[in-house]
Amino acid sequence: KNEVEQSPQNLTAQEGEFITINCSYSVGISALHWLQQHPGGGIVSLFMLSSGKKKHGRLIATINIQEKHSSLHITASHPRDSAVYICAVQGGSEKLVFGKGTKLTVNP
Amino acid sequence: EAQVTQNPRYLITVTGKKLTVTCSQNMNHEYMSWYRQDPGLGLRQIYYSMNVEVTDKGDVPEGYKVSRKEKRNFPLILESPSPNQTSLYFCASSSPPPRRGVSQPQHFGDGTRLSIL
Numbered sequence: 090k091n092e093v094e095q096s097p098q099n100l101t102a103q104e105g106e107f108i109t110i111n112c113s114y115s116v117g118i119s120a121l122h123w124l125q126q127h128p129g130g131g132i133v134s135l136f137m138l139s140s141g142k143k144k145h146g147r148l149i150a151t152i153n154i155q156e157k158h159s160s161l162h163i164t165a166s167h168p169r170d171s172a173v174y175i176c177a178v179q180g181g182s183e184k185l186v187f188g189k190g191t192k193l194t195v196n197p
Numbered sequence: 198e199a200q201v202t203q204n205p206r207y208l209i210t211v212t213g214k215k216l217t218v219t220c221s222q223n224m225n226h227e228y229m230s231w232y233r234q235d236p237g238l239g240l241r242q243i244y245y246s247m248n249v250e251v252t253d254k255g256d257v258p259e260g261y262k263v264s265r266k267e268k269r270n271f272p273l274i275l276e277s278p279s280p281n282q283t284s285l286y287f288c289a290s291s292s293p294p295p296r297r298g299v300s301q302p303q304h305f306g307d308g309t310r311l312s313i314l
Contacts, residue, residue, distance in 0.1 A: 119299065119300055120300035122300070122302065122303075124305075129307075130285060130307060130308040130310070131305065131306075131307045131308060132287060132289075132305040132308075133305065134302035134303060134304070134305075137300060137301070137302045139300075175239070175240065177240075179295060179300040183245075183247075183294065183295040184242060184245075184255070184256075184295075185242070185295075185303070187239045187240040187241075188239060189237065189238070189239040190239060
């Protein structure tokens with residue numbers, strides 16, 4: 090069983106909608122990462138967080154350590170936000186464990 | 198510009214023909230890692246390196262080799278490629294190296310799509 094579960098697997102939204110992607114994990118962690126993979130394949134790091142909340146532009150990431158859960162929110166979504174969003178956690182070692190990703194499509 | 202550069206971006210080859218995917222970073226990062234990404238399985242770590250001359254197996258190392266002779270380069274070698282190694286490969290780097298309780302964002306290359314017939 091994957092230690093990192095993301096939901097939903099696929100998400101389609103209309104431009105302007107508020108988007109939430111969820112990530113649950115089963116082990117204690119030192120940090121959680123949110124990554125974005127565009128259709129061209131490249132991966133960029135969006136956030137790294139170990140507590141609380143971080144915001145960058147229209148993107149907001151939150152984490153609840155007690156509930157072992159994180160959410161990535163996108164406000165005022167735009168077609169250019171269409172991508173696969175990947176959650177990854179670092180637990181008791183130096184390795185990252187990845188979720189399978191959430192494919193977001195934002196239609197104009 | 199800070200970047201991780203992988204070459205080639207695309208390669209179609211045949212079973213058994215040795216190949217090397219190069220990875221180079223210009224950020225003086227200690228930590229480098231190779232991942233493969235397959236549909237339905239997500240990203241899985243192949244090998245990683247905490248610093249020059251220090252490499253270790255990830256979760257799926259079978260059929261791969263790596264070397265870390267210089268800080269900037271971390272090539273991935275497939276000595277005898279097989280069709281089950283058809284995948285999308287990513288190299289990543291970060292600094293300082295991740296360790297228990299400490300994490301850093303990783304910088305990823307653009308990916309190498311390998312098809313082995």
